[in-house]
Amino acid sequence: MNSIMNNKCLDIFCEITKIPRKSGEESKIADYLENFAHERNLECYRDKYNNVLIKKEKQNTKNNDVLILQAHSDMVCVKTEESKCDFQDNTIEIIKEGDVIRAKDTSLGADDGIGVAFILTILDSKDIKHPNLECLFTTEEETTFNGAINFDYSKLKGKKIVNFDHCQDDSLVIGCDGDIANEYILQGKFVENNFKQYKIRISNLKGGHSGIEINKNRANAIVMMAQILKELQNFSEICVNDINGGTSAENIPEHCECQINTEIDIEIIKKQIDKYLSINTFVDENPKIEVKQVQKSKRAFSIEDTKNLINEILIFEKGILTYRNNKIMTSESVGMISCKDNRINIKAILRSSDKKEIERYNKEKDIISKEYKFKKEEMYIDAIWLPKEDSELTNKYKEAYIKVNNAIPKIEVGSHAVTECNVFFKNIPQADIISIGTIIENFHTVNERIYISSCEKVLNTIIEFLKKFND
Numbered sequence: 001m002n003s004i005m006n007n008k009c010l011d012i013f014c015e016i017t018k019i020p021r022k023s024g025e026e027s028k029i030a031d032y033l034e035n036f037a038h039e040r041n042l043e044c045y046r047d048k049y050n051n052v053l054i055k056k057e058k059q060n061t062k063n064n065d066v067l068i069l070q071a072h073s074d075m076v077c078v079k080t081e082e083s084k085c086d087f088q089d090n091t092i093e094i095i096k097e098g099d100v101i102r103a104k105d106t107s108l109g110a111d112d113g114i115g116v117a118f119i120l121t122i123l124d125s126k127d128i129k130h131p132n133l134e135c136l137f138t139t140e141e142e143t144t145f146n147g148a149i150n151f152d153y154s155k156l157k158g159k160k161i162v163n164f165d166h167c168q169d170d171s172l173v174i175g176c177d178g179d180i181a182n183e184y185i186l187q188g189k190f191v192e193n194n195f196k197q198y199k200i201r202i203s204n205l206k207g208g209h210s211g212i213e214i215n216k217n218r219a220n221a222i223v224m225m226a227q228i229l230k231e232l233q234n235f236s237e238i239c240v241n242d243i244n245g246g247t248s249a250e251n252i253p254e255h256c257e258c259q260i261n262t263e264i265d266i267e268i269i270k271k272q273i274d275k276y277l278s279i280n281t282f283v284d285e286n287p288k289i290e291v292k293q294v295q296k297s298k299r300a301f302s303i304e305d306t307k308n309l310i311n312e313i314l315i316f317e318k319g320i321l322t323y324r325n326n327k328i329m330t331s332e333s334v335g336m337i338s339c340k341d342n343r344i345n346i347k348a349i350l351r352s353s354d355k356k357e358i359e360r361y362n363k364e365k366d367i368i369s370k371e372y373k374f375k376k377e378e379m380y381i382d383a384i385w386l387p388k389e390d391s392e393l394t395n396k397y398k399e400a401y402i403k404v405n406n407a408i409p410k411i412e413v414g415s416h417a418v419t420e421c422n423v424f425f426k427n428i429p430q431a432d433i434i435s436i437g438t439i440i441e442n443f444h445t446v447n448e449r450i451y452i453s454s455c456e457k458v459l460n461t462i463i464e465f466l467k468k469f470n471d
Contacts, residue, residue, distance in 0.1 A: 005121060005128075005463070006456040010101070012124075013117035017092045017109055023074040023142035023248075025088075026050040033073065033137055036120060045155055049139055051147045053155055056123055056133045061470040065131040066158035069122065071115030071165060072141035072148075072420060076444040078247055078254070079106040081203070083446075099451050108448040110440045112141070115164030118438075118459060122466070131469040134158050141165070141420055142444075143248055145380055148423040159431050160393055163421050166437030167212070169454045171410035172401075173435040174394055175387035177211075177353040179418040180362050181249045181379040184312060184346040184369050188305040193239060195261035197296045198269060200225065202245075204288035207254035207445050210333035211351050211417035214252075214319055217283045221245050221256035222334050224276075224287070226313035229258070231272050233307070238262045240309060241300035246336035249347035249379065251444050253335060261300040266293055301342070308372040309344060313337070315368050316348050321361065328416050330357050332365075346374070351416055353384060382422040385433065387413050393434045400465035405457065436462075 021029040030050035037044035043055040052073070058064070077087040083105035085091050093104040102108055119135050122128055134156055139147030166173055202221045222245045232238055238260050245256025273289050301309065316334040323329055330352035338345050350365070352358035366376050388394075394411065401409040421433050439454040441447070 003456065005125065006452070006459050008124065009117050009121040009455060009459055010452065012120050013110070013114050014094055016113045016116055017094055017103070020088055021074050021109070022077045022087050023140050024144075026074050026139040029073045030139075036123070040124065042123065047150075047152065049147050049150050051139055051151050052137045054123060054135045056135070058130065058132045059126070060129040061131060063131045063469045065160065065469050066134060067131050067469065068134045068136060068156060068158040068161040069119045070136045070138065070161055070163050070420070070424070071119055072112045072139065073116055073137045074139055074142050075109035075111065075113060076107055076142050076247065076251065078207075078444065078446055080446050099453050100449050101452065102449040103446075106446055107444065108450070110448060110450045111167070111443040112165050114438055114440070114450055114455065118164050118462060121459065122462070128463055128466060129470055130466040138420055142250065145382065145420060145423055148420040149380070153427045156428070159428055161421070161424055161428070161431055161433045162393065163419060163433065163435040164437055165419050166435045167440040167443060168437065169439050169458050170407070171412050172394065172397055173412045173415045174391060174433070175413045176385050176415035176418060176422065177351050178355065178358060178384035178422060179211075179349055179351045179382045180358060181347065181349045182362075182365070183377045183379055184348065184374040185377065186305065186309060186312070186344040186374050188301045188342045188344060190299045190342050191239070191302045192298055193261050193300060194298065195239065195263050197241070197259065197261050197294050198266065199257065199259050199292055199294045200228065200269075201255070201257045201290045202287060203255045204286060205254040206285055206442070206447070207252045208442065209417060209444050210250060210252045210335060210349065211331070212415075214331045214333065214416065215328060217319070218252050219282055219285055219287055220317075220319070220334065221253040222313060222337050223317045225256040225258050226310045227317070228273060228276055228289075229260070229310050230314065231276065232262070232264060232269065233310070235268060236262055236264045237303050238264075238306055239300035239303060240306045241297060243309070243337055243339050243344065246347075249335040249349045251335050252333060254445065256337070259294065259296055261298070266291065305373070308374070312346065312369060312372045312374050315365060322357065329354055330361060331416065332361070347379070351418060355384060382418045383426050385419075385422040385425040388432050391432050391434065393432050396468040397434060397436065397461075397465050400468055401461050404461045404464050
């Protein structure tokens with residue numbers, strides 16, 4: 001039965017990949033979830049944020065527990081330069097290669113589409129034993145957490161939550177760090193000049209999640225751009241007239257494009273780029289940096305504004321800030337930069353398991369940013385999610401995992417990637433929360449992939465875990 005169930009789960013996942021669900025644009029996936037519930041005569045609630053709550057009464061059990069199953073319905077939309085995918089129409093092309101499922105030239109959306117599919121498989125089944133279920137599908141997890149933050153928690157009776165947003169199948173998460181996301185804004189001044197104009201583009205980086213993959217020392221395209229511009233300032237004055245890069249505060253930017261006005265000759269720029277690539281170490285990456293002369297506007301940010309911009313970016317260049325007991329304690333990352341008219345917006349994030357330390361670093365960034373004429377606007381703050389002592393969910397899932405897989409799962413405390421569990425921990429007093437999931441590699445990138453065998457392993461464990469509520 002379980003292989004058939006896994007096929008059903010993967011069929012549902014493939015259906016989901018056909019639905020547009022860019023973070024912040026989840027109305028169509030919310031329609032799908034509503035219809036899914038109504039077709040099965042399940043109680044359903046949808047709010048103005050497109051959060052969807054589906055309830056299903058206990059099945060094949062006398063247990064009166066209420067268990068919350070949760071996943072987010074949105075995804076990160078990235079694609080190669082060659083891709084013709086329009087995420088508004090969601091033309092994601094799924095490719096199955098043996099055990100691997102991936103997308104052609106785009107992100108797959110398994111984060112967290114496969115989590116949604118696991119839950120819908122349980123809701124669809126008439127055979128799986130389970131307690132009373134409250135299945136919550138939230139929105140904007142990849143950007144603002146607005147769905148989880150604004151959900152009406154009085155709609156829930158349960159205090160036991162299983163989050164399906166983990167990316168490994170041999171472990172479960174029982175707590176994680178907090179974060180502070182800020183936007184830094186420069187209202188600059190355009191000036192006229194007769195300098196030559198160039199476009200510099202950085203691409204072909206791996207990117208990824210700046211919490212989970214911050215320890216992999218992946219290059220940050222925005223930081224790279226600032227470092228190159230800083231070196232070019234040693235030769236002559238530079239005026240930036242446009243700069244854009246990255247996709248969100250939460251990700252390591254894979255690309256950045258900048259247009260500059262300067263008297264520096266293009267051969268000197270190329271030579272400095274070659275020197276930069278030769279003296280810097282790139283772990284398992286082969287960055288591509290292109291420069292060409294263009295004919296653009298002679299208007300650009302002033303020399304002072306350009307210096308302030310470069311220095312502002314570089315206050316986030318370290319990545320990992322502190323360790324404790326060989327574990328990352330606090331990190332920083334600039335994830336996105338955009339320019340419109342004479343306004344530059346930079347989105348950056350701090351993460352930490354130490355509340356006082358993250359607040360101290362946040363204050364320091366604020367002081368330095370003011371020196372560089374940047375105004376800070378807080379995007380969001382997520383509190384630290386603390387593990388629950390003697391957790392019933394942890395014990396039950398561990399028992400189920402051992403029975404199904406004949407192995408002991410790893411227990412992760414203090415994951416460096418903030419999840420919606422932090423929001424649930426804040427809004428549901430005394431909540432018992434765990435986070436589980438299947439193997440998802442390279443999520444938030446065009447190399448995202450999942451494994452059929454891993455999905456089956458997780459689904460089998462979930463089915464056994466749900467049986468535990470009848471013990």
